[in-house]
Amino acid sequence: MPELPEVETVCRGLRAKLVDKRIDRVKVRRPDLRIPFPNDFVPRLMGRNVRSIDRRAKYILMHLDDGSVLICHLGMSGRLLISEGPPDLGPHDHVLIGTDDGTHVVMHDVRRFGLMTLARETELDAHPLLAGLGLEPLSTSFDGAYLSRVLKGRRMPIKGALLDQSVMAGVGNIYACEALYHARISPRRLATSVSGRRAERLALAVKSVLEKAISAGGSSLRDYAQTSGELGYFQHHWAVYGREGEPCPNCDCESGIKRLVQSGRSTFYCPTRQR
Numbered sequence: 001m002p003e004l005p006e007v008e009t010v011c012r013g014l015r016a017k018l019v020d021k022r023i024d025r026v027k028v029r030r031p032d033l034r035i036p037f038p039n040d041f042v043p044r045l046m047g048r049n050v051r052s053i054d055r056r057a058k059y060i061l062m063h064l065d066d067g068s069v070l071i072c073h074l075g076m077s078g079r080l081l082i083s084e085g086p087p088d089l090g091p092h093d094h095v096l097i098g099t100d101d102g103t104h105v106v107m108h109d110v111r112r113f114g115l116m117t118l119a120r121e122t123e124l125d126a127h128p129l130l131a132g133l134g135l136e137p138l139s140t141s142f143d144g145a146y147l148s149r150v151l152k153g154r155r156m157p158i159k160g161a162l163l164d165q166s167v168m169a170g171v172g173n174i175y176a177c178e179a180l181y182h183a184r185i186s187p188r189r190l191a192t193s194v195s196g197r198r199a200e201r202l203a204l205a206v207k208s209v210l211e212k213a214i215s216a217g218g219s220s221l222r223d224y225a226q227t228s229g230e231l232g233y234f235q236h237h238w239a240v241y242g243r244e245g246e247p248c249p250n251c252d253c254e255s256g257i258k259r260l261v262q263s264g265r266s267t268f269y270c271p272t273r274q275r
């Protein structure tokens, strides 16, 4: 499932191809993905200029020249494919958007948990999809003090609390595991006990794992540009995620990397290093 760094990479790829272009072709090939497309989806997009593209949590926000915003979420398996000229569409290619210079973007989503919808720019903060999201972890206000404050009183394991999008927007299972490892905090530790220096360590670890992944995405974007046209997925080098039984990269512990299941999700961690 794409998390913040993958979505950020997709945004950067789209920005390079679509900003200042005029949308002159839109095809929607089914009535819905996770939610229905708006009835007037196609006419509202046609003829619009793309002003800018940014991201909030895992949502891609494409700002158009009439004050509306195309909101896109990739769900579990959604992908955006870019091509010069009209592509051949397969059964899982649900939306096609083409611009005046011949660039085409296809939304491909096998499991259809993704979505595309339209909102007014002025209503964005209050939009049901976006209201209630916590701070962006890469923003300057996301720090140890913020984490201490939002974790206070939460009597649940820190790993689960980090997946709550009202605590931290856009981070999912993979980067929560990685951040806890780098901050040397046990995934089982009570969230409310993560405060002070420990919360500061965690805030820094979150930023650092995300920034590294985004820069890896940036280099893969340059490689991908010539080949598949697919945005946002790249070769990762995770320290713990998916590495059960492997040696721990940052310590000489005997234990190696262990896996445990918390709220139905796998957590990967080092029981020696993380307390």
Ligand SMILES: [Zn+2]
Binding pocket: 248, 249, 250, 251, 252, 253, 256, 270, 271, 272, 273
């Ligand atoms: Zn270790």
